Amino acid sequence: MLRSVKGVICQGPKLDSGYFLHASARAWLSAAVNQDVQIPAEKPRTVFRTSESNPANHAEQHEGQHYSIPLQEVKVVFPHGLPYRFQMQMKTFNESCLMVRKPALELLGYLKSTNFAHPAIRYVIYGEKGTGKTMTLCHAVHYCAKQDWLVLHIPDAHLWVKNCRELMQSSYNKERFDQPLEASTWLKNFKTSNDHFLKEIKTQQTYMWSKRESTEKGRPLGEVVEQGLTRVKNASDAVGVVLKELKKQCPLGSFRLLVAVDGINALWGRTTLRKKDKSAVSPEELTLVHNLRKMVVNDWNGGAIVTTLSQTGSLFKPRSAYLPHELLGKEGFDTLDPFIPIQVSNYSQREFESCYQYYLDRKWLQHERASTEEGRKELLFLSNSNPWQLERISAYL
Amino acid sequence: MGCPCVVLNTLRLIYTTTAVQKRNVAALGPEKYTEAFIKNQIEEFNLGKRHLANMMGEDPETFTQEDIDKAIVYLFPSGLFEKRARPVMKHPTEIFPKQRAIQWGEDHRPFHFLFYTGKQSFYSLMHEIYGKLLDIQKYQDHLRAQGLLAENRKQINLIGSRWLIKEELEDMLVEKLTDHDYSTCIQLLERLVTLPCCGIEEEYVLKFRKELAIQLKKMVIESLQYDEQGVAFSTGEGKRKTSQATAVVYDNGSGKITVNGVDYLCYFPVMQDREQLMFPFQFLDRLGIHDMVCTVSGGGRSSQAGAIRLASARALCSFITENEVEFLRQAGLLTPDPRIRERKKPGQEGARRKFTWKKR
Numbered sequence: 001m002l003r004s005v006k007g008v009i010c011q012g013p014k015l016d017s018g019y020f021l022h023a024s025a026r027a028w029l030s031a032a033v034n035q036d037v038q039i040p041a042e043k044p045r046t047v048f049r050t051s052e053s054n055p056a057n058h059a060e061q062h063e064g065q066h067y068s069i070p071l072q073e074v075k076v077v078f079p080h081g082l083p084y085r086f087q088m089q090m091k092t093f094n095e096s097c098l099m100v101r102k103p104a105l106e107l108l109g110y111l112k113s114t115n116f117a118h119p120a121i122r123y124v125i126y127g128e129k130g131t132g133k134t135m136t137l138c139h140a141v142h143y144c145a146k147q148d149w150l151v152l153h154i155p156d157a158h159l160w161v162k163n164c165r166e167l168m169q170s171s172y173n174k175e176r177f178d179q180p181l182e183a184s185t186w187l188k189n190f191k192t193s194n195d196h197f198l199k200e201i202k203t204q205q206t207y208m209w210s211k212r213e214s215t216e217k218g219r220p221l222g223e224v225v226e227q228g229l230t231r232v233k234n235a236s237d238a239v240g241v242v243l244k245e246l247k248k249q250c251p252l253g254s255f256r257l258l259v260a261v262d263g264i265n266a267l268w269g270r271t272t273l274r275k276k277d278k279s280a281v282s283p284e285e286l287t288l289v290h291n292l293r294k295m296v297v298n299d300w301n302g303g304a305i306v307t308t309l310s311q312t313g314s315l316f317k318p319r320s321a322y323l324p325h326e327l328l329g330k331e332g333f334d335t336l337d338p339f340i341p342i343q344v345s346n347y348s349q350r351e352f353e354s355c356y357q358y359y360l361d362r363k364w365l366q367h368e369r370a371s372t373e374e375g376r377k378e379l380l381f382l383s384n385s386n387p388w389q390l391e392r393i394s395a396y397l
Numbered sequence: 398m399g400c401p402c403v404v405l406n407t408l409r410l411i412y413t414t415t416a417v418q419k420r421n422v423a424a425l426g427p428e429k430y431t432e433a434f435i436k437n438q439i440e441e442f443n444l445g446k447r448h449l450a451n452m453m454g455e456d457p458e459t460f461t462q463e464d465i466d467k468a469i470v471y472l473f474p475s476g477l478f479e480k481r482a483r484p485v486m487k488h489p490t491e492i493f494p495k496q497r498a499i500q501w502g503e504d505h506r507p508f509h510f511l512f513y514t515g516k517q518s519f520y521s522l523m524h525e526i527y528g529k530l531l532d533i534q535k536y537q538d539h540l541r542a543q544g545l546l547a548e549n550r551k552q553i554n555l556i557g558s559r560w561l562i563k564e565e566l567e568d569m570l571v572e573k574l575t576d577h578d579y580s581t582c583i584q585l586l587e588r589l590v591t592l593p594c595c596g597i598e599e600e601y602v603l604k605f606r607k608e609l610a611i612q613l614k615k616m617v618i619e620s621l622q623y624d625e626q627g628v629a630f631s632t633g634e635g636k637r638k639t640s641q642a643t644a645v646v647y648d649n650g651s652g653k654i655t656v657n658g659v660d661y662l663c664y665f666p667v668m669q670d671r672e673q674l675m676f677p678f679q680f681l682d683r684l685g686i687h688d689m690v691c692t693v694s695g696g697g698r699s700s701q702a703g704a705i706r707l708a709s710a711r712a713l714c715s716f717i718t719e720n721e722v723e724f725l726r727q728a729g730l731l732t733p734d735p736r737i738r739e740r741k742k743p744g745q746e747g748a749r750r751k752f753t754w755k756k757r
Contacts, residue, residue: 320659380685381675383662
């Protein structure tokens with residue numbers, strides 16, 4: 001139960017908290033579980049922060065505490081993964097702090113003990129609206145990125161089934177539809193996060209993009225991505241190629257693959273897109289969705305698939321739906337079955353306290369009553385310990 | 398001798414108009430009820446009361462006004478919305494307005510010395526009050542001369558009562574007053590009350606004071622009930638607009654609230670509604686102490702929140718002291734909101750909105 005105190009902390013302004021930890025680490029070795037009870041009230045900073053910035057070392061003692069990710073890492077690991085409000089908060093506070101919570105620790109435990117010879121296990125993170133599913137996913141992604149896995153992170157599958165401005169008929173398969181804009185954005189972000197892998201992985205097949213352009217067998221995968229970015233018309237097909245190659249080559253064992261999909265219920269729901277003759281497009285008819293569905297099936301090994309259900313962006317689903325079989329539908333549930341469900345719920349007492357202290361520390365809660373006990377009880381009541389709600393309320397204060 | 402009279406008569410005949418002179422009703426004033434008439438009405442009322450008691454099968458001797466009202470409502474059911482338009486049977490003194498008897502005698506000289514002021518009872522009242530004031534001052538001088546002033550201070554207790562309002566004073570005097578008159582009267586009474594020895598005239602002054610009904614006594618506070626585990630709970634009901642809510646507040650809780658089986662965060666996504674729910678608990682500083690389970694039906698989201706608020710405040714009354722109940726009442730948490738949707742009127746688009754006015 002030694003808390004590994006990293007004396008050299010990456011963030012500059014947090015040095016004093018780090019030194020404090022270093023000095024009194026011995027006092028906490030004895031009882032690391034109920035830390036907030038033992039720590040005196042004059043130093044609340046230490047309750048909600050931990051200096052452990054490597055998710056691999058997060059354990060139960062860090063539960064409820066915030067760990068921060070250096071901004072440089074954020075740009076590389078999360079070019080497109082974090083929720084919008086969290087990004088705004090990052091910009092305001094000039095740091096990105098994630099809370100270590102039990103579901104995330106559970107998930108990390110499973111990931112640490114994966115057997116790469118077995119088919120990829122699917123994890124489905126579900127929960128009520130605003131409880132922290134996307135943040136749990138981001139925690140897992142950060143862990144895998146630190147462990148040098150290849151991260152295939154689709155920030156929100158719902159974006160692919162709605163509000164598409166350009167819907168072109170696919171050149172590869174006449175029945176399917178392409179989405180060049182979404183595909184190219186995703187490819188760009190994919191490139192930022194996994195640059196070094198793209199140089200190492202080689203294609204195992206020749207791909208013809210058009211009469212004059214083709215990618216030979218044995219070329220690095222980065223070329224396929226470049227092709228998709230330059231020729232936007234072929235972007236969706238480039239995405240399909242990338243997914244196919246990764247799926248084929250992952251079992252060979254040269255790299256580990258993490259498929260992280262947020263809002264996976266979009267793949268089996270309905271779309272709001274329409275064809276030229278005003279008839280509805282079903283998800284199978286979209287190239288991106290079709291390829292992603294193949295990716296999520298567990299017929300490959302050497303990695304893991306972590307997905308989130310999301311009602312927020314979903315189409316034609318009632319607001320109160322949050323269980324897997326409600327949001328996925330029969331088809332989706334059958335495809336994803338068997339999976340390991342991980343439920344995320346509202347903050348516990350300790351987590352709420354930690355979040356509240358964090359906001360106070362960053363001077364986010366400006367109202368004079370917010371720092372009093374009554375203000376805390378009021379916030380607790382009004383948000384009912386729901387993280388999303390609490391964040392929205394604190395934004396007003 | 399007959400000739401000039403005949404001429405005069407014929408002259409008079411010519412000047413009278415042929416049209417019948419109509420009686421000018423308005424100039425006579427409101428109809429005056431004679432004393433005999435009122436007495437007649439009272440006898441008829443009493444007889445009618447006994448008949449009614451017989452009809453209803455009750456004892457005529459112990460037939461009160463409330464019984465009469467109930468009987469009338471039973472015998473003459475009315476669908477009219479205006480309560481004052483429904484059939485009513487009351488004592489004639491309540492129905493016929495109080496009128497003054499003729500103020501002058503057979504020789505047409507008025508009885509009262511202030512008759513020609515126009516407001517004789519008002520001025521006589523002022524005169525009387527001032528007389529009393531002078532009496533008190535004389536008494537005070539008397540005591541001061543004896544040196545007993547310090548011990549004999551008698552003040553009138555004015556707490557829990559208020560001065561009569563202008564309408565009530567008008568009823569008492571059977572005379573119209575202006576606002577200025579009323580304010581001068583009240584000022585004189587206030588001046589009388591400030592004197593140290595005004596206790597002598599206490600009963601006279603109290604004639605002009607009206608007791609304020611203490612509303613708290615009307616509310617019945619239920620005692621706590623205990624369920625199987627021994628946890629104390631209490632129920633309350635509340636209404637607002639068209640919503641009705643029942644709330645059960647449990648002790649030893651953690652601030653969990655369930656509405657119609659759903660968590661309150663899901664049922665009321667709007668923060669305004671949740672603030673309404675929070676109000677009674679926060680006012681009593683009991684936010685994380687109680688659990689609540691409520692059911693609500695009807696109305697919209699805002700009215701449902703208001704109904705639950707009232708229900709929870711009423712339920713909380715069982716857990717707190719009397720003073721705190723008084724605080725709740727003063728804060729307005731125990732008052733049901735009387736506002737309802739106003740009816741749409743014909744000729745208008747809505748309750749208040751008129752149709753667009755076109756000049757031509």
